[in-house]
Amino acid sequence: MKVITYRNYGPPEVLKLEEWEIPTPKKDEIRIKNYNTAVNSGDWRIRKADPKLAKLYFGIFKPKKPVLGLSISGVVEAVGENVTKFKIGDKVFGSAGMQMGAYAEYVCIKESSVITILPKEISFPEGAALPFGSLTALDFLQKCNLQKNQTMIIYGASSSVGTATIQLAKHFGIVVTAVCSKGNFQLVKSLGADFVMDYETFFSESHNKKYDVVFECVGKSSITSNLLHLSEGGVLVLVGASFKEMFQAAWISLTKHINIKFGPIAETLENLNFLTELTKKGIFKVVIDRSFRLETMVEAHRYVEAGHKKGNVVIEITK
Known part of the structure; x- marks a missing residue:
């Protein structure tokens, strides 16, 4: 089978196409013929070891797990002898989590993983x-304990997390202001944003409004600039916080009693099923910017790392 590996940390060019044996599922695993995966910010940050402290988890000198990829979407081709939840031929999708390995034609994953039937x-x-x-968006929104008609400003609203946050926040009855480049105004409006604002306006002195939730999706604005727009008793969400910002946020939370949410999310099957139902009903729309072939993974990583994608970038594995 075809697999994209990264044997060393570094730029997109460390990604290489290799041929591996098709894996055999263990007793509690299913083997999925993977039709599509996706490239996201987590992928390129792990590839670069950005920040460097990430090497403590992923491998100090070289990656412990040489195949990236969190998202799986395909068909069950084989099942372990103890598997009861899925059968051969089931269309499935979900997340491999920190096990990764989705940049491959076949993936073996535990049936207890965050995987469900693709409707x-x-x-x-x-x-x-x-x-x-x-x-990611849903987990952080749940941590905010939202109340209907609260106000939220979403920084990086045209990103993968941002486009999801707009729609989910609106579903929960929130008044949403989306911050993105002017070229993406139409997109975020189509997803339900009540107000739009470009980055220059967000940082301008004329922007003095405060919000119940400030939701920073892309890690490109400072904690200080975000706190300027947070209402008393409000919640600041830092999706793309660096380790330095996490320590800063923890200190601010402790000393100033400001509610700041950051850190790893909890991926759950319950949340995936919730999102599946919203998507089936047409309430939630999956935004796809571009699609790349598996063999052009280097190009896909370059595009995502540049930081200008709208929503999601998908990889075609099986023709």
């Missing part, structure tokens, strides 16, 4: 694009 209303590419940004 007919959702395509394989949409199934690959759905988990990362949407599960």
Whole structure:
């Protein structure tokens, strides 16, 4: 089978196409013929070891797990002898989590993973694009204890997490202001944003409004600038916080009693099923920017790392 590996940390060029044996599922695993996966910010940050402290988890001198990829979307081709939840021929999608390994034609994964049946209303590419940004957005929104008609400003609203956050926040009855480049105004409005704002306006002195939730999706604005727009008793969400910002946020939370949410998310099957139902009903839309072939993974990583994608970037594995 075809696999994209990274044997060393570094730029997109460390990604290489290799041929591996098709894996055999263990007793509690299913083997999925992977039709599509996705490239997200987590992938390129792990590839670069950004920040460097990430090497403590992923491998100090070289990657312990040489195959990246969190999102799986395909068909069950084999099952372990103890598997009861899935059968051969099932269309499935979900997240491999920190086990990764989705940059491959076949993936073996425990049946207890965050994997569920792909309904007919959702395509394989949409199934690959759905988990990362949407599960991230939903987990952080749940931590905010939202109340209907609260106000929220979303910085980086055209990103994978941002496009999901807009739709979910609106579903929960929130008044949403989306911050993105002017070229993406139409996109974020189509997803339900009540107000739009470009980055220059966000940082201008004329922007003096405060919000119940400040939701920073892309790690490109400072904690200080975000706190300027946070209402008393509000919640600041830092999706893309660096380790330095996490320590800063923890100190601010402790000393100033400001509610700041950051850190790893909890991916759950319950949340994936919730998102699946919203998507089936047409309430939630999976935003796909571009699609690349598995063999052009280097190009896909370059594009995502540049930071200008709208929503999600999908990888086609099986023709």
